[in-house]
Amino acid sequence: MSATNTDPRPKASASRRHRLAERGIDTQLLMLIPALLFGLLLFVYPFTYGIGLTFQPLPRTQEQWGGGVFANYVAFFKDPFLFDSVWITMRLALPVALFNVLVSVPIAFKLRHRFRGKRLLSTLLVLPITLGTVLTAQGLLIFGGRQGWVNRFLMEAGIIDQPFPIVNNYLGVMLSLIISGFPFAFLLISSYLSGIDPAIEAAAKTLGANWKQRFRRIILPLLAPGLATTFILTFVLAFSVFPSARLVGDALGETRVMALMAYRAFGEQQDYAMASTIAIMMGVVELVVIAVVLLWRSFLYKGTTGGKG
Amino acid sequence: MAITPMVESAPEPGPARKGGRKPYAKPSRPPGERALIASPGTWFVWAGIAAFFIFLFGIISSVVVDSFGKPWFDTWLPETFTLDWYTGAWERFNLSQIVLVTLGASFTVVVLSILIGVPAAYVLARRDFPFKKLVTVLFLLPVLMPPITYGIPLATVMYNFGLGRTVLAVILVNLVPSVPFVILTMTPFIEQINPAIENAARMSGANMRRVFTRILAPLLVPGILAAAILVLVRTVGMFELTYLVSGPTSDTLVVAIYRAMTSSGGGEARQLVSSMGVLYTAMMLTILVVALRFVNPTQLVARVKESRDD
Known part of the structure; x- marks a missing residue:
């Protein structure tokens, strides 16, 4: 209250400090230094x-x-052994990311209203995060393995007579990526949807737009930037998949993803130069996909829809 | 999905109600209103959710059953249940040390990334300064890139400095995605705090440190908690980066599980791995249950939205 500033500051440096402060440089920026140092060093x-x-x-x-x-x-x-891994990775990551986003939209759309057990549902959806990729892999191996409950059920029900190969192939990796990526996509899209002002849709309703028109003309354009962001984030998650490709996949065949090749060069062959090359090419490939999505997004409506984005 | 059939007959709203829930194509409904009956779209949604949860619970419960079951080969359930696998895994893999390393490293990462990230987020939220765009890009890049892309060069540098396979390396490597994450989540959070409050405190003679401790810190607590919990979960679950630099004495739990699953000679007994997995999930679940008491997972985004409105 009565804390008046009695600090007798030297007047000579005040002008210089003023000039710098006008350009936005003053002692407050010192708070940025630890983060900058961290960024530069690490x-x-x-x-x-x-x-x-x-x-x-x-x-x-x-x-x-x-x-x-x-x-x-x-x-x-x-080297085809190396270069093919780019396509293998894309063939895995793109469908998974698309699936996660496209399936999340109708589900989030249906579940955006208040209903009983909504909080329980969103809590349950957080569960896969606690599993982590390694445990999801272990669970899939047991659950979907030859002796697992899925095959046992299908065989006893008489639907199949040979165990259906769920794990140790493309399908296994895909399932594990969906289980870890879908809740994430769903939660993000729900929060984007909740950011769209319901009054806009209500207005369309009073003007006689039916459900399809409202979705097509109102919700989708407003949601599209959020969809692009969600797609990018789930794609990044699926793209750098490594443990599940090794554990539930076919590490030398159809799930020989780029990350696996990079680790092989790093850990097994001790060829740090080659490992860095693969790692950086991975970054390049991923940035290309992100750039394409962002380019597409730049053609869309760019106002605020709420949500983050 | 739900396509309302064309209505041709004359609108007779009254008597058609007899058939229970059948006002499917009722012209008496306001235009654009959908019927209450479960449409194919609704069926699709609930079937999708059911399939997802069947898989999820199948995965979780088969691991749990596996970790308790003694012999479990070709039956629905194991013959007897036992705790042997847990005690076995605890001794075999020296789990007390692994858990200690996991928790110690993760909490250190959380504290450090908050200490580094929050002041930077404050500056980014409140101030305009030269090269601000460049600084923002610097903090954005580690989040956008796949961890392996920067992880492998970083790990190479760590080995060159003789830090390989130490806990310090594990901490440093995990800071790389965590600090930008804290900055990115805290910047919008700080933006929503009314600067007039800080200005009032400054007018009353508070210096920067007191503004931070007395004014900002209490207001930031929910945001910091949310960010801290997310960083904690990410770090405990981080496999890619930790695996690159950790060794026998600095393995975190995830990495230890992975190594046990892939160790030469066909891997360890499946049940030992399962019991470690259950332990991991229990740990994560505890963290998340505690976390959900403080933050709602969708709130972090929603709160930003509210701030944009005013």
Whole structure:
């Protein structure tokens, strides 16, 4: 209350401080320093170091593939064992991300109103987060394995007479990605939906728009940016899949994803240069997909719809 | 999905009601209003949810049953139930140390990322300064990139500095996604706090530190709690980054489970892995149950929305 500022500040530096402050620089910015230091030391430095490393291929890579300092990249694009992993990853991550988003929309749309047990449902949907990829994999292996409950049920019901291969293939990885990614997509889309002002839809209703028209003309355009964001986030989650591709997938065959190849180069072959190359190509591929989605999104309505985005 | 059939007959609202819930194509309804009967769309929604939960509970309960069952081969349920797998796994994998490392490293990451992230989020939310865009991109990149992309170069640097396989490396590596995460969630949260409150405190002579401790901290507590819990869950569950730098003495629980599942020679006994998995889920569940008492998962986003309105 009576705390008056009696700090006798030196007047000489005041003007300089003023000039800097007018450009937005003053002592408050010091609070940014720990975060900046962190960013530079733990992100920028290792990352540039990694990019540098990709141009220092091991002698054996150079001998096999040629190309001088670009040997790692030559190897990446020419070695079918490596390059095919790009398609394998895309074939897994894109359908999963699309599925998660497209299935979440009608479900979130149906469940956006208040109903009994809504809180229970959203609590249950958080459960998969507690499982983590490794445990989901273990559960799928037991639940969907040859002796698992699914096959046992299907066989005793007489639907199939041979155990249906659910795990150790593409389907297993896909299921595990859906189980971990779907709740996330659902929660995000629900919160985007709740950000759309119900008055807009009510207005359309009074003007005689039916359910399909309202969805097509009102909800979808307003939701589209949120859909793009959700798609990107679930895609990122599915794209860097690694444990489940190894555990419930077919690690040398149809689920030989890029992340797996990067780890193999890093851990088993100790070829840090090659590992960095694959890792950085992974980032490039992912950024391309994100850029395409964002480009598409830039053609859409850009006002505020509430929600975050 | 639900397509209302065309109505051709004359509108006779009264007597048709007899058939129970059948006012499907009733012209008496206001235009655009849907019938109450379960449409194919509703069936689709509930079937989808049911399928999802059947799988989810199947996965969870088969792991739990597996971890308690003694011999479980080709029957619906194991013959007897026992706790042996838990005691076995505890000794076999030195779990007390692993749990200690997991919790210790995770809490350190939480505290550090809050301490680093919140002041930065404050500056980003309140101030305009040169190169602000660049700084924002710097904090956005680790969130957008797949963890492996920066993880492998980072791990290489760690090994070069002789930090490989230490707990310190595990902590540092996990900070990389956590700090930007705190900054990104806290910035909109701080934006919603009315700056007039801080200005009033400054007018009354409070310096920056007192503004932070007396004014901002109490207002920020819900946001910080939410961010802290999310970081904690992410760090405990983080596999990709931790796996790259951890070793036998610094493995977190997830990594230990993975190593047990893939160890050379066909992996450990399945039941031992299952019991570790149950332990992991129990730990996560405890954290989340405590967390849900403080924050609602959708609230973090919704709260931002409310702030944008005014």
